Amino acid sequence: MKAIWLERTGAPDVLRAVDRPVPTPGHADVLVEARAIGVSRPEVMVRNGTYAWMPALPCIPGIEMAGVVAQAGADVTHLKIGDPVFVSARELATRGGCYAQCIAVPAQAVQPLPAGIDLRHAACLSNYQVAWHLLHSAPAGMTFTRVLVTGAAGGVGSALVQLARLAGKTVVGLARSAERCRFVESLGAVAIDARDASFPAQVLRATDGEGAGLVLDAVGGERFMDLLDCVAPMGLLVSYAQLGGPIPGDLIRAMRGHRANSPAVRCFTMHAFDRFPARRAESTRQLVGQLARGDFVPPIHSVLPLEEAARAHALLESGAVLGKVLLQP
Ligand SMILES: NC(=O)c1ccc[n+]([C@@H]2O[C@H](COP(=O)([O-])OP(=O)(O)OC[C@H]3O[C@@H](n4cnc5c(N)ncnc54)[C@H](OP(=O)(O)O)[C@@H]3O)[C@@H](O)[C@H]2O)c1
DSSP states (O other): OOOESSSSSSSSSEEEEEEEOOOOTTTEEEEEEEEEEEEEEEHHHHHOOOOTTTOOOSBBBOOOOEEEEEEEEEOOOSSSSTTTEEEEEGGGSSOOOOOOOOEEEEEESSSEETTTTTHHHHHHHHHHHHHHHHHTTTTTTOOOOOEEETTTSSSHHHHHHHHHTTOOOEEEEEEESSHHHHHHHTTTTTTTTTTSSTHHHHHHHHHTTTEEEEEEEESSSSGGGGGGGGEEEEEEEEEOOOOOOOOSSOOOHHHHHHHHGGOEEEEEOOGTTTTTTHHHHHHHHHHHHHHHHHSSSOOOEEEEEEEGGHHHHHHHTTTTOOOOEEEEE
16 A cells, blocks of 8 residues: 655655555454545654654654545444544554555544545544634633634634634634635634734724633744733633744743733643543544534645655645645545
8 A cells, every 4th residue: 555654753755655565454443445634733743753742663644534444353343344434543542644545443443424424524623623622621611702713724723713603602813914814714703914913902802802712822932922912801821832932931920910811821732632532532423413514614725645745744834724735545
């Protein structure tokens, strides 16, 4: 089978297209034949060696695919050949294995999909899992009506805008070009150019002067503290990535500077559910239902051949992607 092989970490060209033997499923496993494979930032971090939960090298990277069951082990009763399924490496022992024509995985780890679902859309589900938990788990019971999303034109960001709109929230999204702002607006959010230093004032104007009860940040870096200006009274600022670098300065001091609003700050990772896979599975089932009903349609930026995984990574890192990049086996 065709696969992408990662022997050493580095720039996109360390991703090499190779031929590998088709894996043999065990008695409780299924062999899934990929139809569409998602490309996402955690894989970029695996590739450049900065991911905290690195798979052992060499390996086939890749954390998500949608495909069909090609073989089922003798003990597998709930899946049969031809069934459409979603594979997320979040459910596997190793975060990898999906940049391949086929993968053998425990049958219990795959998410069955309804017949007829668009498998390209299903291959985008990982970002929606993250978005779902940022919106429904990270607030931990806190109520909010307005959400501010940074990096709103990106993979997770666009999923956040869509799911927050579906949940009936008012959404404000930050992006760094006029084209990217138009894309964010097309998803149903008020868009603000993040390059404008006055963006906190604009966020306040867009939220009736109150700010957002939930602020979801993927950027971190120098301007993370400015987001405290955008948090509504008793609101929550969640840091789930630091694409713009580490957050400098004294966070508690900055929070106390905003104590008239009593803001809370949380850092979030999907790995918080590694010991509670049932919570992740339940949200994935809900998302599959919403996707099948057409409640949201994942925006797909481009589909490249599997062999061009290196180009897909370079594209993702170029900052030009609106939504999602897929690989086609
Ligand atoms: N915590 C978790 O469990 C979890 C799970 C999955 C992913 N993540 C992380 O979430 C982040 C977003 O992932 P993604 O797949 O949505 O990535 P993506 O598709 O590349 O989107 C990231 C967006 O962030 C914006 N951005 C702002 N400053 C940036 C900078 N300095 N460098 C790069 N982008 C910048 C970009 O939009 P503009 O140019 O318009 O600003 C871009 O669209 C990644 O760091 C990823 O590792 C975290």
